[in-house]
Structures are given as structure tokens and as C-alpha cells.
Amino acid sequence: MKKLIFLSISIGMLSAFGCTKEKFDGTHSFWYNTETxxxxxxxxxxxxxxxxxxxxxxxxxxxxxxxADPGCGTGNFVYTDKMFKRENKTHSxxxxxxxxxxxxxxxxxMQQKESCSSTKLDLTF
Structure with a gap:
């Protein structure tokens, strides 16, 4: 019975702390210029x-x-991902x-420090 009570309390604490992580929208833009x-x-x-x-x-x-670089959150393509505050993600x-x-x-x-970044696309035929 003690194990059951302990397990119930542990699960309750885990779920309470698990919901406190805040997410934010990170964006990555892809763009190219007139020449491309x-x-x-x-x-x-x-x-x-x-x-x-x-x-x-x-x-x-x-x-x-x-x-020119269109700036944060705009471009030919914009990819948005939900991320935790201290999370870093590598995407292909x-x-x-x-x-x-x-x-x-x-x-x-995509990094926590930069909620927005961009990549200039250049052709290399």
C-alpha cells in the first residue's frame, strides 16, 4: 500500500513539473537573390x-x-518549429x-539564443 501511495505521489509530481516547460516559436528563413x-x-x-x-x-x-536578406521571419520559405527555451535542434x-x-x-x-535565423540559397551547378 505504501508503494502505491508513493507511486501515485511521484506520478503527480512528474506531471505537475512536466507541464511547466514553456515553448516558443523558432523560425528559420530560406531566401535567394535575383541572380539565383x-x-x-x-x-x-x-x-x-x-x-x-x-x-x-x-x-x-x-x-x-x-x-537582400529579407530579415527575421520572412523569405522565400519560412520554417517554424515549437522549441523549449533551452533546446537546440538540427534539421536537414x-x-x-x-x-x-x-x-x-x-x-x-535552430537555437534558443536565436529565435530566428536565415539561410541564403546559392546555386552551384
Whole structure:
């Protein structure tokens, strides 16, 4: 009986403390400039689709571009993830065209210190 009471109290304390962790939205933006957009169009690429950790995030038109880093939370693609305050996450990404040909790939890290970060995409044909 004492073990049962102790177990019940332990589970109650774990669930009470488990709910106190606060999460925040971390964002990572991907963008490219006019030169990259022109190169994509010259190679016949019309659409790009972003996958993060194997999950499809979004599809955009290849002609959309920025002349400079668009800043926090905007870009050609924006990935948002719920994170705990002291959590760091490493994600893999790949961007394919409408024929499922690989155009960009790599990894990025989301950190507690930077609730927002970005990656400039450059073609390396």
C-alpha cells in the first residue's frame, strides 16, 4: 500500500513539473537573390518545394526573390518549429523543382539564443 501511495505521489509530481516547460516559436528563413532566380529560370525551373526533415513545408514560384536578406521571419520559405527555451535542434532540408530534381540541400540549426535565423540559397551547378 505504501508503494502505491508513493507511486501515485511521484506520478503527480512528474506531471505537475512536466507541464511547466514553456515553448516558443523558432523560425528559420530560406531566401535567394535575383541572380539565383535568373539562373533557376534559365535552367527551366518554375517551382521549388521545401522539405524539412522529410516533411513537405511549402511550394513557391522560382521567380520570387529578394535583393537582400529579407530579415527575421520572412523569405522565400519560412520554417517554424515549437522549441523549449533551452533546446537546440538540427534539421536537414532539401529543395526540389517540379520534376523532383534536387536543387538545394543542407542542414541548419535552430537555437534558443536565436529565435530566428536565415539561410541564403546559392546555386552551384
Amino acid at each position: 532566380s535568373d539562373d533557376l529560370l534559365a535552367y527551366g525551373v518554375a517551382e521549388l518545394t521545401l522539405f524539412v526533415d522529410g516533411a513537405e513545408i511549402a511550394t513557391i514560384d522560382a521567380y520570387d526573390h529578394y535583393t 532540408y532539401r529543395i526540389v523543382d517540379e520534376a523532383d530534381s534536387l536543387i538545394f540541400e543542407g542542414t541548419f540549426q
